[in-house]
Amino acid sequence: MKYLHCCLVLFSRYIFSKNNSEIYTEVSYKISKFVDDHDYLMETKNNLLEKLNIICAPYPFWEDKTNAISKKPQAVLRFTLYNDLNFSKDSFYNKLYVKILCQDFVYVDNLTEDKKMFIRGFAESRGSIDTTRPLLAMDYFYNSIIEVKRARLLYDRFNVPFSVLNFNPRELQNDYVTGRRKRNTQLRFNLYWYTSNIGLLNEYKSSIMKTAYSDKIVHDFSQGCVEFFKCPELLPSKKDSFDFMLRYYANNIFGHNLNINDIKELRRELNFDSEACDKTFKRDLGLIEIIRMNTPDECACCKTTTTYTNKNTGRQAFEYHHVISLGKNHELDDENNIVKLCPTCHRSLKRGAAPKNDQLIAIERILDNRPNVRDFAEHIFDTTDKTILVEKIWESLK
Numbered sequence: 116m117k118y119l120h121c122c123l124v125l126f127s128r129y130i131f132s133k134n135n136s137e138i139y140t141e142v143s144y145k146i147s148k149f150v151d152d153h154d155y156l157m158e159t160k161n162n163l164l165e166k167l168n169i170i171c172a173p174y175p176f177w178e179d180k181t182n183a184i185s186k187k188p189q190a191v192l193r194f195t196l197y198n199d200l201n202f203s204k205d206s207f208y209n210k211l212y213v214k215i216l217c218q219d220f221v222y223v224d225n226l227t228e229d230k231k232m233f234i235r236g237f238a239e240s241r242g243s244i245d246t247t248r249p250l251l252a253m254d255y256f257y258n259s260i261i262e263v264k265r266a267r268l269l270y271d272r273f274n275v276p277f278s279v280l281n282f283n284p285r286e287l288q289n290d291y292v293t294g295r296r297k298r299n300t301q302l303r304f305n306l307y308w309y310t311s312n313i314g315l316l317n318e319y320k321s322s323i324m325k326t327a328y329s330d331k332i333v334h335d336f337s338q339g340c341v342e343f344f345k346c347p348e349l350l351p352s353k354k355d356s357f358d359f360m361l362r363y364y365a366n367n368i369f370g371h372n373l374n375i376n377d378i379k380e381l382r383r384e385l386n387f388d389s390e391a392c393d394k395t396f397k398r399d400l401g402l403i404e405i406i407r408m409n410t411p412d413e414c415a416c417c418k419t420t421t422t423y424t425n426k427n428t429g430r431q432a433f434e435y436h437h438v439i440s441l442g443k444n445h446e447l448d449d450e451n452n453i454v455k456l457c458p459t460c461h462r463s464l465k466r467g468a469a470p471k472n473d474q475l476i477a478i479e480r481i482l483d484n485r486p487n488v489r490d491f492a493e494h495i496f497d498t499t500d501k502t503i504l505v506e507k508i509w510e511s512l513k
Contacts, residue, residue, distance in 0.1 A: 123236035124194065126211055126265065128256045131204060138207060139195040141180070142167070142240045144319060146188040149246055149326040153188045157181075159319035160190035166316055166340050167192065170232070190319075204258045215268075226274040226312065234273055234313050235341075238304060244320055246327040247487040248409045249306035249346075250281070254299035263365040266302055267358065279305040281405065282360040286368055287382055288449075300364070305409065307331065307346035314341040331411065347412075356404075403435050406453050415454035415481050415488075416464075422457050434461040438481055438488050439495060440511040451491035454481060466512045474512065478505045 125140045132139070142163070146156050160181060168175035171194070180191040202210065215221065220229040242253035257263055266282070269275040281303040288298075306328070315321045321342045325332065333345040367381060412431050413420045425432040433455035441447050456464070463469040464477060482489040482501065493499050496507045 122211055122215055123233045124240045125196075126215065127237045127240055127253070129204075129207065129211075129258075131198070135201070136198055137195050138198050138202070139193050140240070141194075142177075142190075142192040144190055144243065144317065147244075147246070147319075147323050150319060150322045155322070156188055156190055156319055159317065159322075160192070163190075163317055163319075164192050167194075169340075205261065208258065208262060212265075216272075221272045224274075230273045231313050231341075234269070234275065235316055237269070238302075238309070238313070239316060239320070242304070244306065244323045244327065245303075246323065247485060249328065249331070249411065250409055251304040251306050251309050252301050253303070255282070255302040256299070257369075260365065260369060263369050264361050267361060270357075275304075276308070277357045278408075279308040280357040281305075281409065282357055282364065284360070284364050284368055286373060286378060287385070303409075307348075310344040311346050311348075312343075314338070314343040316341055318342075402448065402450050402453060405450050406435060406455065410455055413455070414457040414460050415485050416456055416460040416477050417480070418484065419457050432458075434458055436461055436464065438478070439492060439508055440513045447495070449491060451487045454485055454488060464512060471509065475505050475509055478508050 124142065125138075127140070129138055129140050131137070146153060150156075160179070164177055164179055167177045171177065176196075177192050177194050180193045181189065182191065198207075215233075218229075220227055223230075238251060238253060242251045244250075245252050255266070257265075266280070269280065270277045283301045283303060285298045285300050306324075310324060315324065321344075324344055325335070328344075328346070331346050333347075335342060335344045337343070363385070371377070373381075411420075412433060414422075414433065415436075420431060422431050422433060424430070434457070436454055436456045437447060438452050438454060439447050460477060464474060468474075469477075479501065482492065482504065489501075489504070492504050492508060496504055498504060
């Protein structure tokens with residue numbers, strides 16, 4: 116049973132060699148500024164290699180493929196199968212899919228240890244911890260249309276609530292439309308749910324979790340070779356946007372040769388860019404929902420976690436602020452340009468509501484506290500000079 120962990124790592128991503136003689140999958144992770152220790156990276160890589168070969172017994176095929184002279188330190192472990200049956204990509208995927216669905220525990224109602232191990236193989240094998248928002252994010256690779264919706268198994272059979280999943284098609288993002296960055300589509304898990312319920316095999320990722328989210332961890336504990344982190348509980352959601360986006364992606368985006376006009380039309384259809392008339396447009400409320408669910412309940416400026424209790428949710432209430440003010444520029448209605456602020460800080464960032472120097476300091480704090488926002492601003496203003504960024508953002512205040 117244990118070796119089936121490899122099946123879900125392969126299910127997450129498999130690669131055929133150029134001559135189709137081998138089929139392999141990889142577990143890889145790069146050094147993080149939160150745990151900037153090359154020796155520790157290599158130590159955890161060796162420990163993880165040992166764990167994977169024990170878990171996958173009697174098939175200890177995991178090998179260390181780390182490039183010792185890589186510019187940025189990165190651990191790479193590889194599991195290889197020899198394609199002596201001459202599988203095509205589609206036939207291999209079909210065999211893998213059937214193999215998984217033939218296991219009895221898949222049909223058990225509870226989130227069992229076997230299911231947790233499968234989820235770790237699918238998600239943690241390549242997923243990285245987002246240190247700006249509580250997400251475990253993984254590039255969503257696929258070789259054919261039949262694989263696009265395979266993530267549905269996570270909540271159909273593996274008891275992952277759809278409310279903790281997020282599917283982010285990069286083709287619909289502003290970075291893709293403008294040609295700044297052609298990043299991969301991502302599948303993302305809420306990190307608090309994942310580390311509380313599934314846990315982490317990789318000691319290096321556990322260390323990132325401890326460092327980046329120390330203020331959110333209630334307590335941590337180990338079970339065997341897995342470390343768990345009890346974090347704030349999520350409020351249940353009845354909104355199933357995840358399955359809708361998977362289906363929409365498969366039907367309208369995957370395999371389509373989209374031009375910029377096609378993408379803009381799809382964004383309008385999904386209400387990413389909603390126009391009331393030629394002179395005004397409505398902000399994308401879906402982005403607010405993403406920020407509400409996937410960012411800490413704290414002010415991005417003063418870091419307070421205490422405001423007042425929202426009577427509808429029972430949580431501390433925060434307001435949503437576009438760091439670079441929107442105006443009529445749809446491109447700025449982006450999840451990387453929106454932060455939670457306490458009411459006091461939000462009011463202070465209205466044009467003329469506070470002395471300029473105080474507002475400059477507040478903007479600088481937001482950029483320091485939210486690196487993804489700074490990265491977005493650097494692309495918008497085409498500069499990495501923080502002084503210029505702060506001044507430009509101040510000039511945009513409304």
